[in-house]
Amino acid sequence: MGKTIGIDLGTTNTCVAALLNGKPFVIPSSTGTRLIPSYFAVTNDEKTLIGVRAKRQSITNPQNTIFAAKRLIGRKFDSKEVQITKGKVPYQIVEGPHGDARVVCGGKTMSIPEISAFILLEAKNVAQEFLEDDIDGACITVPAYFNETQRQATIDAAEIAGLKVLRIINEPTASALAYAQKRGKKNELIAVYDFGGGTFDISILEFGEGVYEVLSTAGNTYLGGEDIDNRLIRYILDDFKKAHDVDLMQDVMAMQRLKEAAERAKIELSSQTEATISLPFLTETSHGSIHYNTVIMRNKLEELMEDLVRQTIEICASTLEGAGLKKDDIHEVILVGGQTRAPLVIRKTAEFFGKQPNRSINPDEVVAEGASIHAYNIVSPLPSNILVDITALSLGIQTKGGMFAEVIPRNTAVPVTKTRRFTTTYDNQDAVRIAVYQGNEKIAQDNEMLGEFVLSGIRLAKKGDPNIEVSFDMNSEGILRVTAKDADMGTEQTVTLEAASGLSNDEITLMKKKMMSLELELKEQ
Amino acid sequence: MPRLLKQPNSVAGLTEQEKFVLSLVDGKTSLQEIARVTGFGLTSVNKILEKLSHDSVIEFAKQPSSEPGNKPEQPGQSIQELVALYDNADPYAILGVPENAGADQIKEAYFEKTKMFHPDSYYARSVPAGDKHLLETIYKKVQGAYETLKNSQPRQILKGPQVRSPEPPAATVRQTPAPLQPSTAKASAQHLISDQIKDRVKKAAAHYKIGMEAFMHNDYANAYLNLKLANSYNPYDQEYLHKMEEAEQLMKSDRYDELLKKADISIELDKPDDAIKYLKTAYGIARDKKLVCYKLASVLYDFNQSLKEAKNYCQQAIELNPKNPDYHHLLARIYQKAGLPKNALFEYEQSLNLGMKTDEIKIEIKQLKSMVKNNG
Numbered sequence: 001m002g003k004t005i006g007i008d009l010g011t012t013n014t015c016v017a018a019l020l021n022g023k024p025f026v027i028p029s030s031t032g033t034r035l036i037p038s039y040f041a042v043t044n045d046e047k048t049l050i051g052v053r054a055k056r057q058s059i060t061n062p063q064n065t066i067f068a069a070k071r072l073i074g075r076k077f078d079s080k081e082v083q084i085t086k087g088k089v090p091y092q093i094v095e096g097p098h099g100d101a102r103v104v105c106g107g108k109t110m111s112i113p114e115i116s117a118f119i120l121l122e123a124k125n126v127a128q129e130f131l132e133d134d135i136d137g138a139c140i141t142v143p144a145y146f147n148e149t150q151r152q153a154t155i156d157a158a159e160i161a162g163l164k165v166l167r168i169i170n171e172p173t174a175s176a177l178a179y180a181q182k183r184g185k186k187n188e189l190i191a192v193y194d195f196g197g198g199t200f201d202i203s204i205l206e207f208g209e210g211v212y213e214v215l216s217t218a219g220n221t222y223l224g225g226e227d228i229d230n231r232l233i234r235y236i237l238d239d240f241k242k243a244h245d246v247d248l249m250q251d252v253m254a255m256q257r258l259k260e261a262a263e264r265a266k267i268e269l270s271s272q273t274e275a276t277i278s279l280p281f282l283t284e285t286s287h288g289s290i291h292y293n294t295v296i297m298r299n300k301l302e303e304l305m306e307d308l309v310r311q312t313i314e315i316c317a318s319t320l321e322g323a324g325l326k327k328d329d330i331h332e333v334i335l336v337g338g339q340t341r342a343p344l345v346i347r348k349t350a351e352f353f354g355k356q357p358n359r360s361i362n363p364d365e366v367v368a369e370g371a372s373i374h375a376y377n378i379v380s381p382l383p384s385n386i387l388v389d390i391t392a393l394s395l396g397i398q399t400k401g402g403m404f405a406e407v408i409p410r411n412t413a414v415p416v417t418k419t420r421r422f423t424t425t426y427d428n429q430d431a432v433r434i435a436v437y438q439g440n441e442k443i444a445q446d447n448e449m450l451g452e453f454v455l456s457g458i459r460l461a462k463k464g465d466p467n468i469e470v471s472f473d474m475n476s477e478g479i480l481r482v483t484a485k486d487a488d489m490g491t492e493q494t495v496t497l498e499a500a501s502g503l504s505n506d507e508i509t510l511m512k513k514k515m516m517s518l519e520l521e522l523k524e525q
Numbered sequence: 526m527p528r529l530l531k532q533p534n535s536v537a538g539l540t541e542q543e544k545f546v547l548s549l550v551d552g553k554t555s556l557q558e559i560a561r562v563t564g565f566g567l568t569s570v571n572k573i574l575e576k577l578s579h580d581s582v583i584e585f586a587k588q589p590s591s592e593p594g595n596k597p598e599q600p601g602q603s604i605q606e607l608v609a610l611y612d613n614a615d616p617y618a619i620l621g622v623p624e625n626a627g628a629d630q631i632k633e634a635y636f637e638k639t640k641m642f643h644p645d646s647y648y649a650r651s652v653p654a655g656d657k658h659l660l661e662t663i664y665k666k667v668q669g670a671y672e673t674l675k676n677s678q679p680r681q682i683l684k685g686p687q688v689r690s691p692e693p694p695a696a697t698v699r700q701t702p703a704p705l706q707p708s709t710a711k712a713s714a715q716h717l718i719s720d721q722i723k724d725r726v727k728k729a730a731a732h733y734k735i736g737m738e739a740f741m742h743n744d745y746a747n748a749y750l751n752l753k754l755a756n757s758y759n760p761y762d763q764e765y766l767h768k769m770e771e772a773e774q775l776m777k778s779d780r781y782d783e784l785l786k787k788a789d790i791s792i793e794l795d796k797p798d799d800a801i802k803y804l805k806t807a808y809g810i811a812r813d814k815k816l817v818c819y820k821l822a823s824v825l826y827d828f829n830q831s832l833k834e835a836k837n838y839c840q841q842a843i844e845l846n847p848k849n850p851d852y853h854h855l856l857a858r859i860y861q862k863a864g865l866p867k868n869a870l871f872e873y874e875q876s877l878n879l880g881m882k883t884d885e886i887k888i889e890i891k892q893l894k895s896m897v898k899n900n901g
Contacts, residue, residue: 025757032777378648379649381545383648
C-alpha cells in the first residue's frame with residue numbers, strides 16, 4: 001500500500017504533508033523549501049514551469065505567469081470576484097465555453113482546474129520523491145466558504161493530476177486537527193482564526209473524546225493578506241506619483257517588482273519596526289530612469305490595515321453570537337495563515353478574546369499537517385478521531401418573489417438529509433420549478449445556482465393547498481440529491497446534482513492524458 | 526464472546542490478519558463487532574478465532590444473558606434490520622438516552638453514535654458500498670436526532686469529567702442496539718503499532734550510523750541520503766533532523782562550490798554556454814544568490830550574450846546587496862553597452878560613491894556627463 005498525503009492548495013503557496021510514525025511531517029522539495037509557490041508559467045521557448053521556477057521568472061514574464069488561480073477556480077467569468085481579480089493580475093482572463101473563467105498562458109487558453117492540477121502534480125511529485133513510495137490518495141483543503149462548484153473544480157484538478165481525492169476538508173478544520181494532535185485528548189472549545197493570503201475564516205470547534213465537531217464557521221472570501229499588500233502598494237503608488245508625477249499602474253514590470261517589494265516589506269514589518277524598499281530603475285520616463293527608495297514604518301502599515309483587521313474581529317463577534325457562545329467559553333484561540341504573524345492581528349485578537357492567542361503552530365504549514373492527519377485517519381481501519389464537519393453555506397430553493405428558502409441551513413453537520421414543505425403560488429398550478437441554490441444571501445439570484453428541474457402532475461387545487469415536500473440529501477462525498485414530491489398525489493421527481501466545475505468529463509480525460517505526457521518532460525527539468 | 530488466555534504479544538508466528546483480530550479480543554467484544562471493526566467479514570473472523578482457540582490462545586466465553594428492555598444486537602443481524610430499528614425510533618431512542626437526559630448525556634451519546642456510524646469511521650473497511658450507504662443513512666438519523674434534542678435544551682459545554690444524570694426508571698428507558706466499543710478495541714490495537722514503531726526506530730538508528738560515517742568522511746551526499754531515511758523512519762529524534770539539515774547544507778554548498786569552479790574553468794576555456802549552464806544550476810541551489818547573480822551577469826556581458834538578462838541578474842544582485850561597488854560598476858557597463866548613457870552614468874556614480882575611486886571610472890563619468898549634456 002502506498003502513502004496518503006495532505007495538501008494545502010493555497011492562493012499564494014501550496015504545502016504538502018504526510019504522517020510519519022504518527023506525526024505530521026511537512027515534506028520539503030528537493031531544493032529544500034517547504035512551500036511550493038502556487039505559480040504556473042509558460043516561458044517564451046514554450047517550457048512549462050511550476051512552483052518556485054515559475055515564481056522566479058514572474059518579473060520578466062508577467063503575462064504568462066499565472067498565480068492566485070484559487071481566486072478563479074470554479075467561478076463564472078462574469079462573477080464579481082473574477083471581474084475584481086481581472087483588474088489585479090497582469091495575465092489575461094477570458095470566458096470559457098461553459099461560462100467559466102479561463103486564463104491565457106503561453107498563447108493558449110487554459111482552464112483553472114488545469115492550472116491547479118499542475119500545482120497538485122508538483123506537490124504529488126515532491127511527496128513521491130521524498131517518501132519513495134506511491135501516493136494512494138490525498139486529502140485536499142479548501143476555504144470553508146468554497147461552494148460545491150469550487151469544491152468540484154478542485155476535485156477535477158486532482159483528477160487531471162492523477163491524484164485520488166480521499167476527502168475535501170475545510171482549511172480551518174484541518175488546522176484544528178493539527179492543533180488537536182499536538183494537544184492530546186482533552187474536551188475543549190477552540191476558535192480557529194485563519195487569516196491567509198486570500199481569505200479570512202473563523203471556525204469554532206468542540207473537541208470531545210474521539211470526536212471533533214465543527215460548530216460554526218464564517219468568513220469573508222475576499223479579505224486576505226493580499227488586500228493588505230494592495231493597500232501598501234496603493235500607498236506607494238500615491239507617494240510615487242506625488243514625488244515624480246508618474247502613474248506606475250501602466251508599467252507591468254514595475255508593478256510586479258513593486259508587488260514583490262511591498263509583500264517583502266510587509267513581512268519584514270512583522271518582526272521589525274521599519275522596512276526599507278529599494279527599487280532602482282523602477283520605471284523609465286522621457287526624463288530618464290526613476291529610482292524609488294523609501295522607509296515604511298510599522299505604524300504606517302498598521303494604519304493602512306487597521307480597518308481590515310477590524311472587519312475580521314467583527315466577523316468573530318457575530319460568529320460567536322450565532323453559535324450561542326460567549327467569548328469566555330472559548331478555551332483556546334488558534335492563529336493560522338501567514339497574515340496572523342502581523343503584531344496588529346495578534347494584539348487585536350488577544351484584545352477581543354481576552355486571552356493570548358496560541359501561536360505555537362506554524363501558520364504556513366498547519367493546514368497541510370491537519371489534512372495529512374485526516375488522510376491517514378480515514379484510510380486506517382480504526383480511525384482515532386471522527387471529524388464532524390459542517391456546510392458553511394446554506395442550500396435551498398428559489399421561492400415566490402425570487403427569495404431564497406433554506407432547506408439545509410448553514411452550519412449543519414454533513415452528511416445530512418432534510419425535508420421542507422412548500423406549496424403552490426397560483427390556483428390550479430400543476431407544475432413547480434425547483435431551482436437549487438447555495439449561498440448565504442436572501443435573494444436566490446445572489447447565490448450560486450447548482451441546478452433546476454420541474455415537478456409536474458401536482459394535484460389541482462386552490463393556491464397554498466397542495467403539499468410539496470422538498471428533500472435535500474447531501475452524502476459524505478458532497479453529492480447532493482434533491483427530491484420534490486407531491487405528498488397528496490405521490491408524484492415524485494429526483495435529481496442528483498453534481499456541481500459543474502466548468503469542465504466536461506471528456507475535457508477532464510483529455511487534460512489528464514496531456515498531463516501524463518507532460519509529466520515526463522517536467523521531471524527532466 | 527472470545528476471551529484471551531495468553532498475552533497477545535507472547536504469541537509468535539501470527540499473520541497480520543490474526544494479530545489484528547487478536548488485538549480486538551477482550552472478553553467484551555462480540556464476533557460480529559470484531560467482524561465489523563476489522564472489515565474481514567464474519568466467516569474469516571470465525572475461521573481465525575477458531576484457529577486461535579485451537580492453539581489455546583483464546584477461549585469462547587458464554588454470552589451474558591441480555592437484560593430485559595435492553596435489546597442487544599443479535600448475532601447475524603443484518604444492516605437492513607439495523608436501519609429499520611433506527612427508522613422507527615424517536616430521537617431519544619436513536620441516541621439511546623432516557624427522555625430526561627441532560628445536555629451532557631445527549632452529547633456523549635451522540636459522540637458514541639458518531640464514532641460508530643460516521644462515514645469516515647468505515648471509509649477504509651471492506652464493507653460493501655451498499656452497506657456503507659445504509660450505515661450513512663443511520664448516521665443522518667443520529668445527526669437529525671441530536672439536532673432536535675440539542676436545540677430543545679440550553680447549550681452546555683463539556684467541561685472535564687462528565688457527570689451523568691441519575692438513571693431513570695427502567696420503564697422509560699428505550700435503547701437502540703448495543704453500541705460498539707471502538708475505544709477498547711483501539712487500546713488493544715496499540716500492541717501491533719508499537720511493534721512497528723520498534724522496527725522503524727531500529728532501522729532509523731542503522732541509517733543514522735551509516736549516515737554519520739559518511740559525514741565523517743565528508744561524503745555529504747551519501748550522509749544526507751541516509752540521514753533523510755533515518756529521519757523519515759523516526760521523525761521524533763531531533764538529532765537526526767539537525768544532522769540531516771547540516772548534511773543537506775554541506776552537500777549543497779559542496780555542489781555550489783563545485784559548480785562555481787566548473788563555471789570558472791569554462792570561462793577560461795572560452796565556453797560561455799557551459800559556464801552559464803553551471804551558474805544557472807548554482808543559482809537554483811544557492812542560499813546567498815548575490816555572488817552567483819553577479820557572476821552570471823558578468824559572463825553574459827563579457828561574452829556578448831543577452832544584455833537584458835545580464836541587466837536583470839545584475840539588478841537582482843544589487844537588490845540583494847546595494848552596497849557593493851563592483852555590482853554597480855558592472856551594471857554601468859551593461860547600460861553603456863546597451864546605449865543607455867543616463868543609466869550608466871548613474872551607476873558609475875554609485876560605484877564611485879561606494880568607494881571605487883579609480884581614474885578609469887572618473888574618466889568614464891566625465892565623458893558620459895558631456896555626452897548626456899550634448900544630447901540633452
